Amino acid sequence: MRETLEETGLAIRVSDLLGIWVDAYADDLRDQDADWISVAYYSAEAVADEGEPDPAEVSEQRWFAPHDLPSGLSPPGTLESVLDVWKTRTGRARRRTTPVTERVTLRRATPDDVAFLVDLYGDDDVDPFLGPRRARTREEVLAEVERSQREPRTFGRMIIETGGERAGALGWREVNARNRIAHLEGLAVHPSFRGRRLADAAAREVQRLLVFELGYHRLELACYAFNERAIIHAERSGFVREGVKRKAYERNGEWQDAVEFGLVREDLE
Numbered sequence: 088m089r090e091t092l093e094e095t096g097l098a099i100r101v102s103d104l105l106g107i108w109v110d111a112y113a114d115d116l117r118d119q120d121a122d123w124i125s126v127a128y129y130s131a132e133a134v135a136d137e138g139e140p141d142p143a144e145v146s147e148q149r150w151f152a153p154h155d156l157p158s159g160l161s162p163p164g165t166l167e168s169v170l171d172v173w174k175t176r177t178g179r180a181r182r183r184t185t186p187v188t189e190r191v192t193l194r195r196a197t198p199d200d201v202a203f204l205v206d207l208y209g210d211d212d213v214d215p216f217l218g219p220r221r222a223r224t225r226e227e228v229l230a231e232v233e234r235s236q237r238e239p240r241t242f243g244r245m246i247i248e249t250g251g252e253r254a255g256a257l258g259w260r261e262v263n264a265r266n267r268i269a270h271l272e273g274l275a276v277h278p279s280f281r282g283r284r285l286a287d288a289a290a291r292e293v294q295r296l297l298v299f300e301l302g303y304h305r306l307e308l309a310c311y312a313f314n315e316r317a318i319i320h321a322e323r324s325g326f327v328r329e330g331v332k333r334k335a336y337e338r339n340g341e342w343q344d345a346v347e348f349g350l351v352r353e354d355l356e
């Protein structure tokens with residue numbers, strides 16, 4: 088607590104010792120030259136901001152959301168395991184009794200799915216998270232479904248099903264034919280099917296379809312930076328966070344950052 092105050096200017100209260108991790112910054116832990124470290128990780132809260140960071144100790148200081156912490160703060164894999172302990176202790180971990188991946192199927196949408204899609208995309212817990220230019224009305228959604236049937240490789244509108252029921256939807260469009268790049272879009276799981284990791288399972292299915300069956304070399308997607316659920320989902324299903332486009336999209340009169348993700352064929356092999 089004293090050191091935090093001296094170095095960062097923040098007075099903190101320690102609430103928990105999360106544990107002590109012994110590990111090394113090395114690809115192979117049998118490496119004789121590896122430098123072993125043991126680090127105690129605590130959970131703490133700031134109680135007062137008492138001054139400036141000490142420039143002799145701290146070059147830069149800011150707050151990070153857990154999923155935004157820079158890599159390199161710990162040897163590979165350690166930070167994730169520390170955060171898992173923190174989430175469990177602080178009740179942030181969601182129930183783990185549901186299967187990690189439930190079986191889902193993806194099938195191409197047909198005109199019979201249009202009412203389901205209009206209802207899904209109009210839902211209050213879906214609409215604010217998707218871009219404003221996407222299809223909304225019955226006519227616009229039907230036009231996309233028909234295009235997906237006409238151009239099955241370069242444009243997709245798919246229904247996510249589980250146990251024979253419609254649970255959500257996702258889509259893609261080719262954005263660069265020469266470099267075989269497709270952009271994923273329109274992902275949504277109906278609120279009554281959330282929390283079962285169906286989006287993760289569906290994402291893995293569509294990745295394999297686009298890369299191994301339809302021949303795409305690179306997949307891209309972007310989420311609003313405030314969309315924590317989508318960011319967690321994207322990272323968990325194998326997309327690599329490639330950067331942030333600052334103030335890229337205007338939404339309700341405010342500029343929003345976009346978090347960009349990519350996946351290349353090698354990531355699946």
Ligand SMILES: CC(C)(COP(=O)(O)OP(=O)(O)OC[C@H]1O[C@@H](n2cnc3c(N)ncnc32)[C@H](O)[C@@H]1OP(=O)(O)O)[C@@H](O)C(=O)NCCC(=O)NCCS
Nearest residue numbers: 181213216274275276281282284285286310315316317319
């Ligand atoms: C993104 C989406 C498809 C993921 O669906 P899902 O697989 O059912 O996952 P959930 O919505 O349950 O949430 C995913 C994770 O986010 C986290 N999460 C859930 N609610 C959260 C919240 N309010 N704030 C922060 N994180 C949250 C949880 O860790 C959850 O993982 P868990 O399985 O460990 O509990 C779904 O949330 C959705 O349809 N959102 C609206 C549309 C959208 O955002 N589309 C993506 C546009 S890029």
